Amino acid sequence: MGAAPQQSPDQRVAEFRRVFGRAVNEVERVIVGHKEVVQKVLTALFCGGHVLIEGVPGLGKTLMVKTVSEVLGLSFKRIQFTPDLMPADIVGTQVLTEVNGRREFVFKPGPIFAHVVLGDEINRATPKTQSAVLEAMEERQVTVFGQTYRLDPPYIVLATQNPIELEGTYPLPEAQMDRFLFKLIMGPPKPDELREILHRTTGSTSYRVQSIFDPGSAPKKIEELKALVREVMVSEPVERYIISIITACTPNTQGASPEISQYLRFGPSPRGAQALIMAGKVNALLDGRVSVSYEDVDDALLPALRHRLLRNFQAEADNISAENLLEQVRKRLKRPSA
Amino acid sequence: MPVNPVQIISAVRSRLARLAALGTIVYFVVPAATAILLAVFLPAIGEVSWERFGYVLDPAVAEATRAGLACVGVATMLGAAVAAWRSYRKANDFIAAAERLDERLHAHEQIVTLATLAGPETPEPLKEHRSPLFPLLWRNVMNVLSGVNPRDEFRLDVRKPLKRSSLYAAGLAVVLGFAMLALVEPPTPLQKAAMRLNQIADEIEHNATGPGDLALARAVRKAAQDLVNPNLPPKEKLKRLETAMREVQKEEQQKSTAGNSGGSKSAGAGGATSTNAAGNRKGEGQGQGPGQGKGPGKSGKASGNGGKEKGGQKESIKLQNELSKAEALVQTQEESQKKSGTKPSPEEKTGNAPMPGNNPNLQGGQKKNGKGEIPKPSEQGEKKSPGSAARGQSAKKSSTSLGNTHLGEFPAPVRYQRFYKPGEKGAALDIKDARYVTFRIPPATPSGGEGKTVIDTGRPTATTPYTNAPLAQARENLPPEERQLVPPRYRDLIR
Numbered sequence: 141m142g143a144a145p146q147q148s149p150d151q152r153v154a155e156f157r158r159v160f161g162r163a164v165n166e167v168e169r170v171i172v173g174h175k176e177v178v179q180k181v182l183t184a185l186f187c188g189g190h191v192l193i194e195g196v197p198g199l200g201k202t203l204m205v206k207t208v209s210e211v212l213g214l215s216f217k218r219i220q221f222t223p224d225l226m227p228a229d230i231v232g233t234q235v236l237t238e239v240n241g242r243r244e245f246v247f248k249p250g251p252i253f254a255h256v257v258l259g260d261e262i263n264r265a266t267p268k269t270q271s272a273v274l275e276a277m278e279e280r281q282v283t284v285f286g287q288t289y290r291l292d293p294p295y296i297v298l299a300t301q302n303p304i305e306l307e308g309t310y311p312l313p314e315a316q317m318d319r320f321l322f323k324l325i326m327g328p329p330k331p332d333e334l335r336e337i338l339h340r341t342t343g344s345t346s347y348r349v350q351s352i353f354d355p356g357s358a359p360k361k362i363e364e365l366k367a368l369v370r371e372v373m374v375s376e377p378v379e380r381y382i383i384s385i386i387t388a389c390t391p392n393t394q395g396a397s398p399e400i401s402q403y404l405r406f407g408p409s410p411r412g413a414q415a416l417i418m419a420g421k422v423n424a425l426l427d428g429r430v431s432v433s434y435e436d437v438d439d440a441l442l443p444a445l446r447h448r449l450l451r452n453f454q455a456e457a458d459n460i461s462a463e464n465l466l467e468q469v470r471k472r473l474k475r476p477s478a
Numbered sequence: 479m480p481v482n483p484v485q486i487i488s489a490v491r492s493r494l495a496r497l498a499a500l501g502t503i504v505y506f507v508v509p510a511a512t513a514i515l516l517a518v519f520l521p522a523i524g525e526v527s528w529e530r531f532g533y534v535l536d537p538a539v540a541e542a543t544r545a546g547l548a549c550v551g552v553a554t555m556l557g558a559a560v561a562a563w564r565s566y567r568k569a570n571d572f573i574a575a576a577e578r579l580d581e582r583l584h585a586h587e588q589i590v591t592l593a594t595l596a597g598p599e600t601p602e603p604l605k606e607h608r609s610p611l612f613p614l615l616w617r618n619v620m621n622v623l624s625g626v627n628p629r630d631e632f633r634l635d636v637r638k639p640l641k642r643s644s645l646y647a648a649g650l651a652v653v654l655g656f657a658m659l660a661l662v663e664p665p666t667p668l669q670k671a672a673m674r675l676n677q678i679a680d681e682i683e684h685n686a687t688g689p690g691d692l693a694l695a696r697a698v699r700k701a702a703q704d705l706v707n708p709n710l711p712p713k714e715k716l717k718r719l720e721t722a723m724r725e726v727q728k729e730e731q732q733k734s735t736a737g738n739s740g741g742s743k744s745a746g747a748g749g750a751t752s753t754n755a756a757g758n759r760k761g762e763g764q765g766q767g768p769g770q771g772k773g774p775g776k777s778g779k780a781s782g783n784g785g786k787e788k789g790g791q792k793e794s795i796k797l798q799n800e801l802s803k804a805e806a807l808v809q810t811q812e813e814s815q816k817k818s819g820t821k822p823s824p825e826e827k828t829g830n831a832p833m834p835g836n837n838p839n840l841q842g843g844q845k846k847n848g849k850g851e852i853p854k855p856s857e858q859g860e861k862k863s864p865g866s867a868a869r870g871q872s873a874k875k876s877s878t879s880l881g882n883t884h885l886g887e888f889p890a891p892v893r894y895q896r897f898y899k900p901g902e903k904g905a906a907l908d909i910k911d912a913r914y915v916t917f918r919i920p921p922a923t924p925s926g927g928e929g930k931t932v933i934d935t936g937r938p939t940a941t942t943p944y945t946n947a948p949l950a951q952a953r954e955n956l957p958p959e960e961r962q963l964v965p966p967r968y969r970d971l972i973r
Contacts, residue, residue, distance in 0.1 A: 149614040371609045375591035377577055424586075429618065430611040431591035 149430070152368050156425050159352060159365060160186075166211040166349045171204045172340065173333035177324050180443055181208055181298065185362070186369050187418035189321025190277050190297040192262075192312075192447060196304060199326045200337075205258045205298045213351035213358035214255035214294065221265035223308065227272035231282040232289075247284060252276050253291060255359065259299035263309045270316055273297065277319045294362045314406070314450060321415050322440075323447035372421035373431045379417075381473070382437055386413045388469045389449060399468055403455035408448035415444035441466055483619045486626060487593055491575035493628040498569035499562040505639040506558030512647035513551035516654055517544045524658075533662040534669050537706055543661070547654070572597045582631055585622045592619045668705055668811070671804040675702035678797050685793070690729055697725040698797065705804055712812035716805060723801045730794050 147155065160182060167178045177193070181204070184191045193201050202218070209216035219230055232250035236243055251257065252273065262270060276282050280291045299320070301312070317323075329337060340347060353361050387395035390407030400407070419440030420432040427436070442463055449462040516523070520543060524535055535543075569575075576593030583589070592615055594600065595608055609615075665673060679698040686692050701722035704710055710718075 149611045153611075153614065368611075371611050373591050373595065373609050373611065373615060375587055375594040376573065377590055377594075378587055427586070429586055429588060430609070430615050431586075431588050433586035433588075435586065 153425060153428065153430065156186075156365050156368055157428065159361075160426060162352045163208070163211050166352065167204065167207050169347050169349055170207045170340075171200055172336045173329050174200070174204065174326060177326055178204065178208070180322050180324050181205070183419055183422045183440075184321045185212070185294060185296050186366055186422050187321055187415075188294070188366055189415065189418065190299070190319060192299050192301060192317070192320040192323045193326060194301045194303055194323065195326030196328075197302060199328070201300045201326060202258060202260060205256065205300075207349055208298075209256035211349050211352060212256075212362065213353045213355060214362075216256045216258070217251040217254035218258040218260060219251045220260045221262045221269070223264060223266060225265045225269050227269050228284075230269065230272050231276065231284055234285050245285075247287065247289065249289070250282075252282060253289075255292065255294055255296070257295075257297045259297060261302055262299040263301050263306075263311055265310065267310055267313060270310065270312060273299075274316055274319065292359065294359055294366065317447045318409055318411055320447060321418070322443040324443055369418065369421050369425060371430075372424050374417060374420070375431060378420070378432050378434060378437065381434055382413050382416045382420075384473055385416065385437075385441070385445075385469060386410075388473055389445065389466070397468065397472055399460075400465060403451055403458070403460050403465060404449055405452045406450040408445050412445050412448045416440055419444055438470060441470060481620050481624050481626075483589070483592055483616065483623050484596055484598070486623050486628070487572060487576050487579060487589065488598070490579050490628045490632065491570060491572055493632050494575050494578060495566045495570040497632060497634050498565040500634055501636070501639050502562040502565040503558050504634075504636050505643050506554055506561065508640060508643040508647045509650055510551045510554035510558065512650055513547045513554060516651065517547035517551065520544050520547070528658065528662045529673075532664065534665040534673070535658070535662050538708065539661050543654075543657070550650070572599060579623075579626075579631070583622055583626070585619070588615060588619050588622065591615060667807050668804070671800065671807055672702040672705045674800050675699075675705070675797075675804065678793060678800060682793055682797075690732060694725060694729045697722050701801070701804075705808070712808050712815070715808045716812075719801055719805050719808065723798065723805075726794060726797050726801065733794075 160179075163182055164175065164178055168175065171178060181191055181193075185208075193205075195201055206216055206218075219225075228250070230250045230252050232248050232253065234245035235248045237246040239246065257276075259273065262273075276291060276295075277297050280293065280295050281288050282291070283289075302309075351358070384395060386408055387393055388397065389400060389404070389412075390396055391401040391404040393407075396407075416437050417432065420436035423436035423439050424430065424432045427433075445466055446462045449465060451460070451462060455461075455465075520540060524540070528535065573590060573593050576590040576597075579585075580587055580589040595604065595612065596616075675698050679695040679702065682691055682698065683695040686695065701718055704715055704718040707715075
């Protein structure tokens with residue numbers, strides 16, 4: 141059940157809501173709009189997952205991630221993925237160093253050793269380099285020259301991806317896509333949001349954010365809150381509902397609709413169901429509850445599953461997106477109580 | 479007083495199970511009641527519907543229909559009981575009840591989560607390893623469930639099941655209506671007589687002045703019932719009719735005795751003499767005539783009695799007539815049965831319709847299997863026929879067959895052939911007045927070489943029956959293309 145709680149359940153839930161709310165508010169001081177994206181990034185952090193953010197350049201993806209790490213008081217590293225980036229550039233390497241008159245190899249950690257890692261334009265790196273991040277994302281450890289190094293919790297990888305300029309890029313393989321808890325889409329700002337962005341970025345006033353935790357205590361606090369998330373309860377009917385969603389999204393199964401079988405090659409893995417439950421738990425806590433509801437699951441459906449549906453050629457030819465299919469599934473599925 | 483969520487959910491479970499069972503019963507009750515009511519009131523329905531239009535339902539069919547409807551009703555009720563039990567079992571679910579409650583109170587699945595973790599069927603290990611947040615869930619659910627009364631929250635809604643079951647009941651009634659349309663038939667003479675007797679019985683009952691009239695009406699009804707009873711032989715029917723006739727005569731006698739005494743009283747008052755016969759048949763005249771002079775009050779009473787008596791007499795005469803007619807009908811039926819011997823009566827309708835012959839080449843009177851015999855005159859006929867004596871003598875004289883002279887021989891059967899007429903077998907190919915016919919140019923006949931004949935098996939052959947009816951003459955005013963009987967698509971080729 142995680143760390144022994146000092147506070148009562150009420151206080152712990154209230155603390156979670158306070159931290160979450162404050163973090164969102166602080167990020168909003170720098171980032172205009174995209175509140176849902178900010179919330180989902182924080183949700184992924186408290187779930188212990190990673191996020192893939194997709195959007196055209198200039199929307200503030202990098203700034204948002206940096207701001208989130210500042211607000212939470214976590215260490216932040218940025219990796220700009222390029223075609224010539226090598227795995228050693230990410231995970232680190234052994235460097236021959238003279239220590240006390242003796243020469244020996246000392247491990248020099250790469251930029252992946254941070255609490256918040258931003259992989260900018262991750263689809264520009266070669267698959268070999270991309271896969272170097274896999275172990276770090278899933279196992280929270282890296283192995284260099286046979287030596288395993290653990291990554292300090294909390295650990296979150298926020299990768300960005302540019303949907304245009306696909307020339308010379310390497311789309312992420314399905315195995316790596318599946319490791320992201322959420323895939324978030326950043327759209328263009330609305331006119332009033334754009335006006336606010338112009339005011340903030342072209343004036344003389346600079347906006348700074350404050351860390352919501354005391355220096356050095358952030359990782360521990362965040363780990364406690366993550367433990368609280370895992371304590372949230374899920375009823376059997378809600379579990380059945382999540383399973384029915386996953387089954388309905390898997391082509392050529394009993395629960396799959398004809399559209400799913402027609403347009404999908406593969407459906408979500410069990411990680412998709414885990415993502416739905418974890419995100420549902422965070423949503424329940426934000427609503428002041430300690431049990432997951434159907435609405436909590438529905439809220440996480442698109443970000444948690446859109447990148448796990450592998451469309452076939454016909455879906456692309458017919459311009460059927462994963463979001464379309466998920467909406468169909470949501471409409472078609474009846475909740476157990478209905 | 480703190481609320482125990484588990485107790486409330488249990489109460490809701492019981493309530494929902496009972497409601498489910500009741501709803502199922504309601505769903506079945508309308509069709510069942512309809513079937514039983516139709517079975518009970520089928521005669522009354524017949525009176526106001528088909529009997530008004532002069533049709534009757536065979537009593538045996540009517541009884542079978544009523545029995546069938548009653549069986550449907552009872553079976554539906556039994557089915558309702560079984561379905562209700564199954565609904566009760568299905569709805570008696572703790573988690574499902576929590577879900578219903580959750581949905582009703584918009585509790586965001588908190589109640590169902592609690593039911594999952596703290597229900598009576600939850601395994602103990604799961605109860606022991608509950609989340610540390612469980613007390614908070616319990617408190618939240620307590621707040622939600624405070625003031626909840628299962629009886630108020632869940633009520634029996636009979637509208638939906640009644641609406642749907644009414645459709646089924648209506649369907650049943652419609653089916654029965656169509657079945658009756660098919661089953662009713664015009665009455666036979668006996669049935670007509672029975673109907674008339676029943677009508678008279680109704681009239682007697684309606685104008686009854688004492689228990690004797692009611693008994694007479696019952697007797698007449700019984701006679702009418704016996705008249706159409708197919709299980710009774712005609713002799714028995716006649717006996718019953720005679721019994722009814724005797725009843726009528728007895729009743730008439732009693733009435734006449736009563737009329738005589740009344741008539742003599744009024745006659746006494748009037749000072750006139752009257753006979754028994756007059757009292758019997760002409761009570762009205764007696765009461766009015768002599769009574770007017772000396773006793774007007776009594777004469778009025780006598781006149782009233784006489785009116786009723788006259789009506790009763792009319793009914794009695796009518797009844798006796800009808801009974802006599804019925805007797806005549808039964809006798810006619812009996813005689814016709816005797817005449818026909820083993821032949822079934824026309825009412826039984828058991829004869830087979832004549833079947834069309836399949837092979838026109840078979841000889842007359844010959845059976846399909848060819849073992850039939852040519853019909854020969856009977857022995858009596860043969861004896862009576864001219865020359866039969868001579869034939870007999872000659873037969874006695876010589877031991878040869880009857881074919882020694884031409885006179886004694888019957889014509890031998892000759893096999894003949896007959897072709898089907900157009901339309902006798904299948905639709906006729908009507909090509910009268912045809913302006914052209916379509917034909918297919920056959921492919922080149924394969925050559926056998928050296929003058930050898932080769933049978934062309936692939937040539938087109940007619941597959942439909944045809945007649946050699948002449949084609950219509952080409953009209954002279956048509957253009958040459960039209961006059962020439964060539965399909966239009968070949969005209970260019972020919973030209």
